[in-house]
Amino acid sequence: MNRINQLFDQKKENILSIYFTAGYPELNSTLDIAQALEEAGADFLEIGIPYSDPLADGPVIQNSSLKSIENGMTLPILFDQLKDLRKRVTIPVLLMGYVNPILQYGVEKFCASCKEVGVDGVIAPDLPMYEYEEMYMDCFKSNNLSNIFLITPQTSDERIRKIDELSNGFIYLLSSSSTTGKDVSLSDITENYFSRLKNMNLKNPTMIGFGISDNKSFNKAAQYANGAIVGSAFVKLLSEDNYMEKIPDFISSLKGKQEFA
């Protein structure tokens, strides 16, 4: 039972997760942003590990990733910043990143570092399922880390079953196959996809991500899953002046509730 499991135990709907790239816009902005997001009402956080060749990302997250690398961000620096994570943030925190920087750091060392600083889960979209299962699952489990898998409308039922079996935490649903930050019209969601998923009675909670940018898309997504994940729209906000001051309004407008403002 980690913080992710506890959250989904206590809260079943309208869960809001925010993604942002570590070390962006400034090398040392990571924890300030994390704390501000919790204070503004985010339910959990995904902190991105920058990578030079983020092939699943659109321009907004690509640029944040490159800026972060320019700022000097590395995994050792990130873990150093996160030493104070649990002094400042109580909600669940996941690290999200491409597999190569994690491999270079060393997967076992990575899992141990995550546990040490209080990270609860990992999303590594290009880590193959077989490699996770055969080589790393024990390490994830012994460090109480959730490994989060992605599902798209093209993912087969058989594979969804396998993902559900291997998952612990939640499953990340893409409303359509796309890179991040693409304007995905959720009205185009094939009802088929979500009713198919619903009928499968998955044991894990689900969160919808990619293309969620405002209250309308958040509400729409929240109808089909336990909640939704906002990434590019928030990273875009971080590129603006006085971004720290704008975080509370951004979160409350996403949720459509004024009491967080």
Next chain:
Amino acid sequence: MSYHVNERGYFGTFGGAYIPEMLYPNVEELRTKYLDIIYEPKFQEEYQQLLRDYVGRPSPLYLAERLSEKYGATIYLKREDLNHTGAHKINNTVGQILLAQRLGKKRIIAETGAGQHGVATATVCALKGIECVVYMGAVDIERQAPNVARMKMMGATVIPAISGSQTLKDATNEALRDWINNPVDTHYIIGSAVGPHPYPDMVARFQAIISEETKWQLKEKTGKENPDYIMACVGGGSNAIGMFYHFLDHADVKLIAVEAAGKGVDSGESAATTYLGTEGVLHGSRSIVMQTPDGQVIEPYSISAGLDYPGIGPQHAHLHTSQRAQYVSVTDDEALNAGLELTRLEGIIPAIESAHAFAYLNKMKFKGDETVVVCLSGRGDKDLDNYMKYFGF
């Protein structure tokens, strides 16, 4: 030791499919179907016929007498430069377009460095009447203008990749992003022996025609079963793997792969991946990658757009670490001079990529009676500007 792919998609410890879920259904479809489709008799019939009547195969195995005399060995050139569109790339695109048709795909995407693969892809798309989108680094669009024009004339859309170093690596990222956003009806024709399994193996099988022909041509011309040396340039490594393929299990054939050292392997401006790289994941496979200790990919450099890549195909990584093949490198200067030398000795202007293989000839120590086959992977028309500028013609 096996030098071929295992059932899990690995060459030794290299290969695999390190891809996000958005790419999984398409790659998995390919993985489960590619061998059945490729070796289906009707497919083979159509493929062989196109290679013969459209591409112009078999490509000649040419005894380069003056070059042989200069280097003190019997040097044959495998003339992939004489293929339709001017390089070996078409061997693979003909195969993949037939595969794409059988998978029911309606749209083709490709990445290109020098533009040779882009042209070869645009060509087979025109031949089959299929929509074609080619991603090409903005820097490469600049330095390979004639090929951009050829692609456009074929009806392809050429989209500049403006991220990173704006070269082959970035064009590959953009093509993969396109495939993520178009998960149905699109086939990605990867041009090099890179990418997630089954691409490296599939591209190698389509390029293996190069060594298959070389084997019987050499026998016909010399009575010998095998040459002593085989030399090829390597970026991602498609012409090299095709040239090596049928000789991999003949340990007496020495395989030499020539990488692009750019301005020198230690100059900070180089693409000599096996020398500068370490084990890592790039573009969907585990291989050798030029990267920082933190796992960020380092921008490579070579004057040759087709070799300007910070990785190498996983099969090459395996041939390198198992020492089955020897990986060496030559600089821009050495390659350009070798290109001019071949032109003046044999009347053949090679692509700057191919010129890298020739540049290593003068670092070889031949005893005098060896037979050498050099893969002349492409012709140099596209590089005339670079040659002219360098030599001040």
